[in-house]
Every structure is written in C-alpha cells, then in structure tokens.
Amino acid sequence: MSQGQLQIQVGTRQAPAGFYVEIMRNGPIMLHGGTTIVQQFIMPDESGTSTAYQAGDSYPAKAVVAVCRCGMSKNKPFCDGSHKQIDVNEIDLTETASFQPELTTAELVQGPERSLSDDEKFCAFARFCDAGQRVWNEVQVAGKAAEDLTLHMAHHCPGGRLIVWDNKTQQPIESTEDPSVSLIEDVVQECSGPIMLRGGFPVKSSNGHFYEVRNRQALCRCGQSGNKPFCDGTHASMKFQDGLPNKPNKQGVVW
Numbered sequence: 001m002s003q004g005q006l007q008i009q010v011g012t013r014q015a016p017a018g019f020y021v022e023i024m025r026n027g028p029i030m031l032h033g034g035t036t037i038v039q040q041f042i043m044p045d046e047s048g049t050s051t052a053y054q055a056g057d058s059y060p061a062k063a064v065v066a067v068c069r070c071g072m073s074k075n076k077p078f079c080d081g082s083h084k085q086i087d088v089n090e091i092d093l094t095e096t097a098s099f100q101p102e103l104t105t106a107e108l109v110q111g112p113e114r115s116l117s118d119d120e121k122f123c124a125f126a127r128f129c130d131a132g133q134r135v136w137n138e139v140q141v142a143g144k145a146a147e148d149l150t151l152h153m154a155h156h157c158p159g160g161r162l163i164v165w166d167n168k169t170q171q172p173i174e175s176t177e178d179p180s181v182s183l184i185e186d187v188v189q190e191c192s193g194p195i196m197l198r199g200g201f202p203v204k205s206s207n208g209h210f211y212e213v214r215n216r217q218a219l220c221r222c223g224q225s226g227n228k229p230f231c232d233g234t235h236a237s238m239k240f241q242d243g244l245p246n247k248p249n250k251q252g253v254v255w
C-alpha cells in the first residue's frame with residue numbers, strides 16, 4: 001500500500017506530509033519529520049494510580065533519525081547498530097502485528113451517553129484506565145463528571161487501545177494533535193516503556209505496507225513485544241531499562 005492509499009482511523013487526523021515512521025527489517029525505527037523526542041513520565045498519585053504525564057529530557061531529532069527498538073543500544077534512544085549483534089532466539093524483531101483496522105477486532109462497551117471501544121492487543125500497560133474508577137465502568141455512567149473522567153483515562157492511553165464514542169453522533173471523541181514523539185517512563189513500575197506517537201503518524205512496515213494510521217500509537221522499544229512493531233506491555237514484566245539518567249520514582253528518588 002502506498003502512502004496515498006493509507007487507511008486512516010475515524011477520528012484521526014493524519015500528520016502533515018513528511019512525518020512518518022519506517023520499521024527496518026531486523027533493525028531500528030526510522031523517524032521522519034524532525035520531531036523532538038521527549039521523555040514522558042507516567043506520574044502517579046499517592047495511591048500509585050496513573051494520573052498524568054510529566055515531561056523529562058528532550059532529544060532533538062534530525063530530519064531522519066534511527067531510534068532503537070531492540071533495547072540494546074548504548075546510545076538510546078538512538079540506534080548504535082547493536083541489533084546486528086543480537087541473537088534472534090533472544091530478541092526477534094520480526095513484525096507480527098495485523099494490518100487490519102483496529103475497529104474490526106475491538107470490543108464495544110455500551111453506555112447511556114458514550115461508548116468505549118477496546119482493543120486489548122494495543123495495551124501498553126500505562127494504567128490510566130484504572131484511575132480509581134475503571135474506564136469500563138465509568139463509560140456506563142451518565143453526566144459531565146463521568147464524561148470528563150472517561151475521556152481523561154482514554155486520552156492518556158498511549159497505545160490507542162481505548163477510544164470513547166459519542167452515542168448521538170456515532171463519532172469518536174478524540175483530540176486532534178500536532179505530531180509528537182515520546183519515550184514513556186513508568187515511575188511506579190520503575191521501568192522504561194514504548195515510544196508514544198501522537199498525531200496520526202503513518203507507520204510503514206518493513207514489508208512496504210502501512211499499518212492503519214491512528215491518533216495514538218505505542219511502538220515497542222524493548223524488543224520483546226508479541227505485537228511488533230507495537231508495544232503490548234511486556235516491557236513492564238521484563239522491567240526494561242533504557243538507562244537514561246535522572247528518573248524520579250514515586251518517592252522522588254532517582255532510579
């Protein structure tokens with residue numbers, strides 16, 4: 001599929017021309033567009049619930065830059081060629097994700113005013129959906145307060161697993177955003193997570209086809225996802241560490 005034939009998810013505005021991502025076969029992520037890469041910490045409240053992102057260090061990007069997705073580079077977030085040394089039995093970078101639109105496989109939770117589509121394979125384990133109230137329960141509550149909380153939880157979902165729909169218009173309630181690229185860092189789990197792409201980045205597979213363009217996407221950078229090139233939350237169970245400095249844990253201590 002050429003870029004002219006992209007599948008664009010309803011509610012997503014494609015990033016301006018020149019902004020896209022290319023997955024290299026057994027190699028890095030090529031980031032096109034010159035977007036600065038910014039660390040984003042998942043910040044918890046006192047009970048450990050994910051509540052907000054907090055920006056950390058920035059990594060100015062060139063017009064095209066190679067970003068590590070095997071987890072082994074000594075120059076993260078950038079690629080240093082370490083993928084050429086890895087044993088394919090330990091880290092297999094083969095893409096396994098489907099090219100089917102997300103909504104063909106998502107489940108729908110129906111509420112009185114809003115509904116929620118949920119495609120679990122895009123879960124990046126950021127846990128905003130479980131912020132005291134669970135988003136699957138909250139969407140079933142009428143009223144403005146419930147709407148605000150439901151949208152807060154869904155819109156922070158880095159991988160785009162969760163989308164809120166307006167029952168009247170039958171359209172997603174999704175914010176259109178400028179393209180941004182973030183390195184997720186999980187303060188509670190004390191581990192590093194995916195690359196969060198927001199703003200409708202086309203993602204080109206190493207086979208030349210494009211995945212569906214979505215407003216919120218999370219690309220694996222630990223090398224262990226079962227849904228490559230997307231994150232499936234495995235980084236949390238393996239406690240992936242990107243080794244970048246100055247990370248506060250929930251007590252404010254650097255980890």
Ligand code: FES
Nearest residue numbers: 220221222231234
């Ligand atoms: S970064 Fe999440 S599974 Fe690799």
